Amino acid sequence: xxxxxxxxxxxxxxxxxxxxxxxxxxxxxxxxxxxxxxxxxxxxxxxxxxxxxxxxxxxxxxxxxxxxxxxxxxxxxxxxxxxxxxxxxxxxxxxxxxxxxxxxxxxxxxxxxxxxxxxxxxxxxxxxxxxxxxxxxxxxxxxxxxxxxxxxxxxxxxxxxxxxxxxxxxxxxxxxxxxxxxxxxxxxxxxxxxxxxxxxxxxxxxxxxxxxxxxxxxxxxxxxxxxxxxxxxxxxxxxxxxxxxxxxxxxxxxxxxxxxxxxxxxxxxxxxxxxxxxxxxxxxxxxxxxxxxxxx
Ligand SMILES: [Zn+2]
Numbered sequence: 001x002x003x004x005x006x007x008x009x010x011x012x013x014x015x016x017x018x019x020x021x022x023x024x025x026x027x028x029x030x031x032x033x034x035x036x037x038x039x040x041x042x043x044x045x046x047x048x049x050x051x052x053x054x055x056x057x058x059x060x061x062x063x064x065x066x067x068x069x070x071x072x073x074x075x076x077x078x079x080x081x082x083x084x085x086x087x088x089x090x091x092x093x094x095x096x097x098x099x100x101x102x103x104x105x106x107x108x109x110x111x112x113x114x115x116x117x118x119x120x121x122x123x124x125x126x127x128x129x130x131x132x133x134x135x136x137x138x139x140x141x142x143x144x145x146x147x148x149x150x151x152x153x154x155x156x157x158x159x160x161x162x163x164x165x166x167x168x169x170x171x172x173x174x175x176x177x178x179x180x181x182x183x184x185x186x187x188x189x190x191x192x193x194x195x196x197x198x199x200x201x202x203x204x205x206x207x208x209x210x211x212x213x214x215x216x217x218x219x220x221x222x223x224x225x226x227x228x229x230x231x232x233x234x235x236x237x238x239x240x241x242x243x244x245x246x247x248x249x250x251x252x253x254x255x256x257x258x259x260x261x262x263x264x265x266x267x268x269x270x271x272x273x274x275x276x277x278x279x280x281x282x283x284x285x286x287x288x289x290x291x292x293x294x295x296x
Contacts, residue, residue, distance in 0.1 A: 001224045002187065009222055010214065012171060016048045017041050021070055024175055024216050025052060026168070029147030033062045033078075034166060034175040034216070035071045039110040039126040040117040042077030049082075057082055063137075063151065064089035065177025065218065066163040067096040069106040069128070076131050077124070090155065091136035092162035103130045137164055156207065158193050158200025165207065173214040174227070179203050181234045182219045184273040189230065191238040194287040197295045204235045220275065245292040256289045263289075 005015040005022035015022040017037045023045065024034040031053050036045070049056035059082050064072045067089070075087050089097075096102045106128045114121060139155035152167040156179035166175040179200075181191045193200030208231045215227035223230055248259040264285060267273045274281055 001226075002183070002221050003224060005216070005220060005222050009216070009224075010171070013173065013214070013216075014052055015216075015222065016045055016052075019220050021219065022216070022222075023074075025049070026149065027052060028145070028149055030060045030145040030149065031058055032145065032149075032151070033059055035065055035177070035218075036062055036075040036078060037073055038070050038113050039073040039077065039106075039128050040114045040121055042074035042081070042126045043121060043124045045074055045078060046081060057084070059085055060145070061085070061143075062087045063166055063175075064093060065165065065175065065179075066090075066160045067093040067102065067106075068160065068178075069109040071177065071218065072097075072131065073106065073110055073128060074126065076128055077126050079131070086134035087131065088135040088137055089133055090162045090164045091138065094133040094136045096162060097131040097133065103128060139164075154206060154210075156203035158196050158198075158203045161195045161199075163203075165203075167210055167212075171214060172211050173216065174207065174210060174212045175216045176207070176218065178218040179207065180215065180217060180231060181237065182217060183221060183275075185275055186273065188273075189234045189237040190274065191234060191241050192284060192288070193238060193242075193291050194284055195291065197238075197242055197288075197291045200291075201235065201238055204231060204238065207231050208235065241288070242292050242295075245289055249289070249293055254293070256286070256293055259289050260286050 005019045008014055012026055014025040016025055017023050021037045023037050026032040046056050049059055062075055079085050079087055137153045141153040143151040150169050154165045154167055156163050156165045159178040163177055163179055165177055165179050178192050181189045184190045212227040215223040252258045
């Protein structure tokens with residue numbers, strides 16, 4: 001079953017923040033938060049952590065799926081406000097968080113959301129000024145929490161180069177980030193291979209070998225049934241979209257900009273398929289056309 005990412009998912013897992021930008025909380029003796037939404041959500045997370053954990057300071061770890069501003073934004077705020085909280089992500093994400101231009105980009109993308117959500121922020125300082133990780137993760141790392149829960153790290157590049165997914169074998173649950181894509185308005189899988197088409201497909205092939213009863217997506221939904229089928233659909237959707245871009249590139253003489261315009265007009269304007277704001281959708285589409293044009 002496909003469910004909106006809000007509130008209680010199971011006895012062990014909760015979705016925090018907004019369904020559009022869920023962070024997933026694993027409760028238990030050693031609570032873990034997966035992803036940290038946008039900067040403005042920091043104070044909201046503190047309130048929700050208090051609600052679910054009794055004391056927000058119990059949060060032990062925050063594991064990030066990738067370095068996009070809508071997945072890591074509130075991580076520095078949480079680190080400042082929760083003593084002892086350890087933040088982990090891939091080593092490449094760690095490098096990105098130290099680059100001044102990347103920090104600046106996260107700040108600039110976060111700004112309009114901060115302005116729109118002033119009331120929610122109050123007088124808290126949520127500005128993203130960089131992030132020093134407490135732990136860097138690699139493919140195959142296995143974290144055994146103090147309460148025995150296990151988290152396996154699966155490198156899933158393709159959406160971004162620094163993307164990882166987290167598999168909880170005890171719960172047969174996957175925090176997929178955006179490696180599995182997202183749903184469009186018809187619940188068809190919309191692929192998001194921004195950094196590499198080939199890597200994105202290989203990552204999906206890797207995920208398709210897992211036994212998954214619960215799949216938590218990077219945006220809007222989680223699945224309690226049909227998770228494995230969704231990964232198979234994502235592989236198909238990726239291949240189909242890749243072929244479509246390739247055909248458009250061929251028919252438009254390799255003009256990437258023209259291909260972006262044509263697909264945007266059809267999918268976003270005419271069919272109104274996409275549940276995403278126009279600007280990020282266009283930035284992503286541009287990257288996807290480039291990824292297909294440059295694939296080897
Ligand atoms: Zn992303």
